[in-house]
Amino acid sequence: MTTTKINPQPKTLHAVVIRFVGDSGDGMQLTGTQFSDTSAMFGNDIATFPNYPAEIRAPQGSLYGVSGFQVHIGSVEINTPGDEVDLLVAMNPAGLKTNLHAVKPGHTIIVDTDAFTKKNLDKAQYDTNPLQDGSLENYQVIEVAMTSLTKEALKDIEGLDNKSITRSKNMFALGMVYWMYNRSTDHTIDFFKKKFSTKPELIEANTKVLNTGYYFAETLELIPNSYGVAPAKMAPGTYRIIMGNTATAWGFLAASEKSGLDLFLGSYPITPASDILHELAKHQHFGVKTFQAEDEIAGITSAIGASFAGNLAITTTSGPGLALKGEALGLAMMIEMPIVVVNVQRGGPSTGLPTKTEQSDLLQALYGRNGESPIIVIAASTPANCFDFAYQASKLTLEHMTPVVLLTDGYIANGSAPWKIKSVKDMPEIKTNIIHEYQEGWHPYDRDEDTLARSWAIPGTPGLEHRVGGLEKDRVSGNVSYVPDNHEYMVKIRAEKIKRVQNSIPELKSEFIDEGELLVIGWGGTFGSLYSAIKSIREKGYTSIGLAHFNYINPLPKNTEEVLKRFKKIIVCELNNGQFAKVLKLNFNDFEILQFNKIQGLPFGNEELIQKFKQLLK
Amino acid sequence: MDTTVEKKYTFKDFASDQEVRWCPGCDDYVILRAMQKALPEMGVKKQDVVFISGIGCSSRFPYYMDTYGMHSIHGRAPAIATGTKLANPNLSVWVITGDGDSMAIGGNHFIHVLRRNVDLNIVLFNNEIYGLTKGQFSPTSLVGQKTKSSPYGNTQPPFSAGELAIGAQARFFARIGGNTPKEMTQIFIEAEKFEGTSLIEVMQNCPIFNDGCYDEFTDKAVREDKQLFVEHGKPMIFGKERDKGLVLKGLKLEVVTIGENGITQEDILVHDAKEQDPTLHQMLVRLHYPKVTGIIRSYDDITFDERMDNQIKEVKRKSNFHYTDDLFFSGDTYEVK
Incomplete structure (x- = not known):
């Protein structure tokens, strides 16, 4: 084992950016998540971002098969996953090659030397071994034969196949990083106990490798010292680490409970929005109905149907999917039905860059419908506040009887950060426009004086039978009307209804x-x-x-x-x-x-x- | 499901105050009246009835019914209705659609609602032409048919609604002529009773753009000789003299005459609409002579909404999560002091 010379570094850091990279199968997401969770529990502020290939099982060792996870921890307020990397953990040459540019000069790279074989170097398109050709002399490179050390550590544990042994080398790397940043291994060991509750040999093996990595770093004279990142000053309370898409899903769960309406999601899988569908599909215990439809159009139209029947109805999608939903969104606008459309934006146009972030669906959200069809458009701005804006989107749609587009994007949807948990009892009230009985002279498009929201009569309610539809309707009776003045009046009142939402939203600060x-x-x-x-x-x-x-x-x-x-x-x-x-x-x-x-x-x-x-x- | 009705409805209870605006002589009037007559016989409460339509002449239907209704967008009614039914399985949900609405622009939703077996009823007004857009060929128009968009004759082979539906796993398929209101009313009632997606194809004449398209089967003078109205458990006999019937010869259906060549009534096939295997139902659907009407297939199967409901009940029973707080504060949380 050789290494370049290490310069002395300060022992206390305000913030550190660490990136774990390796093959898609190397467990980098898990390694990164464990480090993030442990740091968050220690009291750091954090922000994380995964970066994985679009290919599900990219060939091993290839440049486009590299999977990465970046975490930014600090004793100060952390707002992004960070740009430049203080520590890169590279499990193979392809990971090193594709991520080296992000490492700050003079900073540290840990590599698994066992992975730097001729075959892997070829796959990563290295002509010479970067560990030997001097190209890394501006970095502090820590070379560790992680695969062989892992095998050695596990040789006495019975019942382990070769694959399980090699796969646990990511825990060796995690153990080293835990020592370097003075973190306890307890949380991760608890995690093993839960995850492998039926496979004690895997608990033993992973714990052993994790500890071996930790002690290895401790005894290794090549690492001069370990660093501390003190707890950040954060508002007291109960926290958890939450991903943007999960926070979005939970915001809707909270709004469903608060409004007393069952939640219905009609959706068609699309990157990077699918995780909202996955998350809500888990929560049938709250009565949530998730309907994976035959296409994007059925995703939104089933939601419109569920809304008609009185559910809090939502649909989730990304750019091209929003394009497909345009006509139905116009219908929801025209029949003044509550529905939330979540658009987790990605690079466009067309299929564009499905796994990359962009904010290029704004005009589509605002104007992507035929006719004069204004709707509410709001946007979340952090992984944690996806919760608040999903809740707010639900509140606005129900209180104003108009569709709401909630824009998030791949960056905040896949990123995670600490969330100070909010209890539903502390969330603002949601008032619906539901009417429960017929009163003399009632019409389906009767409007609230202040908000101009129409009343909401739900099938099953006696005496309120009525028809809605995409044709223009008479301002009073709600029946189909082609009268010119009436059309102009209706276009303007629907626009005025959206304008009055200004009275329900906070001022800009x-x-x-x-x-x-x-x-x-x-x-x-x-x-x-x-x-x-x-x-x-x-x-x-x-x-x-x-x-x-x-x-x-x-x-x-x-x-x-x-x-x-x-x-x-x-x-x-x-x-x-x-x-x-x-x-x-x-x-x-x-x-x-x-x-x-x-x-x-x-x-x-x-x-x-x-x-x-x-x-x-x- | 609570379907007890305190009040006895009449057809007038289901007629809205809107003036009906279909062309004079259109079969749509027959369908509307048959539906208004069928509903009081179904044992459903008026407030629980929902009609959802797409776009087209047929899709104006909900406006004429004094029930809950939505006139939506082209082809999407089955998806909207699926959402409505899943949200409230107590409702009696009806989809009103045409041949273009269901088999052209809405083809995808049409096959998937049948596959899933959502407990709703679809009335398909099939006039083999586009009416509202004034006379273009539809996916059920015949090859060679001259229309506004096929002045030299249609070059696209047609769908058979029944074959498509059964291919998409339809559990209930009925076909009825647009000029036989009594049978139609009865089929609507049976469709409502059936738990699952019921598809009723109405051979509906368009007097303006495709007049007489079904005359060879539906004209009063020939109807008894050309149509076989099937009923579950009854032999498949037809004809003015009730002397014609169907037998299976090898892999083909054949028309025979009772009393000729030693054929007796016992030789005639007995209709089994409830059979799971759709082979014979498909053969009946395909037959050109006689044209088979009535309930051709009615196979009982668990519905999608029931499956979903059962799953939710089971998950609720087993789960410790009752309120969102139980979820939010579970797992890896930590305290900041």
Whole structure:
């Protein structure tokens, strides 16, 4: 075993980014999740992001078969999974090759030398062994024969096949990283006990490998010291680590319980939205009905049918699926039926980049229907607040009797972060527009004076039999009407109904400062990137910069113009070619609106944002 | 399911105040009246009846029924109705569709609702033409048929609704002429009784764009000789003289005359609509002479909504999660002080 020289490092760190990479079958997601959970329980703030290939079983050792998991832990507030990596754990040459660019110069790489065979080097398209050719001299490389050390550790345990032995080498790596960052192995050992409750030999084996890795790092003189990342200051309470898609699913569960309506999900599988379907399918104990439909259209139309029958009905999809749902969404808008459409955005157009993130469905959500058909569009901005916005989408749809599109994206949907658990009893009330009995002169399109929401009469209720449909309807009776003036009236009242949602949503707040030189505008899943970049540039003395981050897109918050007015320059940063900037320009023509756009299927990097903001603050 | 009815309804209770706007002489009027007459006989409460339609002439139907109803979008009624039925299995849910709505634009939903066996009823108005868009060929139009979009004759072979449906695992399939309201009413009642997806194909004449398309089977003068109205448990006999019948010869159905060549009534096939194996039902559907009407297939099977309901009950019974808090605070949680 050889290694390059290690420079002394400080023992206490504020934040660390660790990336585990290996073959799809190497268990990198599990390794990363274990480290994240353990760190979160220790008290760190965290953010994680998985990065796995689109191919389900990519050939072993290939460059496109690399699976990765990144975690950012800190004693400070953490808003993103991080850009540059402090520690890379590479289980094979392909993992090293595809991830080396992300490692900060001078920082640490742990490799499994057993995987650096001629065959694997060829597959990773290395002409020479990077461990020997000097190409890694700017990094601290820790070479460990993990596979053989794992085999050695397990040679005395009975009943293990070769595959199980090799597969547990990821726990050797995890053990090493636990020692390096002063973490206890307890949580992971408890995990083994639960996961392998019927296979004691696997509990023993995994525990042994984990501990071997831990002690190996401790005794290895090549690692100079272990680092500490102290607990972060977080609001007291009960927490758990939650993925964005899970949080979305749970937000709907909470809204179902609070509103007293059964939850119905009609959905067709699509990356990266399917996990919401998977999650809700687990919760039949709450009476949730998940219907995997024959296509995207049946996904939404079955939900419309369930809504007609009085359920809290939702459908989940991603970009191309939203395109297919457009006509049905128009129907729901026309018959003024509550329904939530979750669009977990991915790279488009067409099939685009299914596993990559983008914010390019905003205009589709706003305008992707025939006729004058405004609906509510809102966006979640962090993995944890997917819960709040799924809940809010349900509340808005039920209280305003109009479809709601909830936009999230692959970045926050697959990312995870600590969530301070919310109990349903602490969530705001949800009032439905359900009517239970006939009153003289009742009509199905009678409207609430304040919200203009129509009354909701559900099949099974005597005396309220009525017909709804996609044809234009008379403003009073609700019967089909082709009268010209009536159509104009109905188009306008449906638009006014959406506008009045402004009275039910919070005002826009600018973060950091209320007025100044530069206002950064973002929406949806870029919150973490924008917030961290602005925070760090402010620490460098550029203090006249604020952030206005939008979660409510249609309607926009009432005070939007006032907030914009207080800054000299405005820049809209989004992961598309300028869609929200267009929306703002349409609404407010007194401002010069600058744009910063990235359309690479990737989130914003801290450094590129800081460079841009510095230019504008000169 | 509580289906007791306190009030005895008449057909008037199911007629809405809307003026019916189909073309004069259209069979759709017959279907509407048959439905309004059938509903009081079904033992369902008016407030529990829902009609969901797609787009097309037939799909205006819900507006004329004084029940809950939705006139939706083209081809999607079976999917909407599936959601409605799953959300509230107590409802009596009816899908009203046409040949274009169900077998062209909505083909996917049509086959899947049949496969799943959702407990709802589908009335398919098959006039072998597009009426509302004014006369183009449909997926059931005949090869060679001249229409607005096939001035030199249709070059697309047609679907047979019954064959498609049974191929998609339909448990209940009935076919009826658009000019036989009494039998139609009875079939609607039977369809409602049947637990599972019931498909009723109505051979519906379009007097404007495809007039007389079924005359060879449905005209009063020939109907008894050309149609075989099947009933479960009864021999398949037809003809004005009740002397014609079906026998199985090898792998083919053959028409025979009772009293000729030593054939007696005992030789005639007895209709078994409840048989699981659909082979004979498919043969009956395919037959051109006689045209088979009545309930051709009625095989009892567990429904999708019942399966889902049972599963949810079972999961609820076994689970410790009753409120979302039980889930949210379970597993790997940790305290920050």
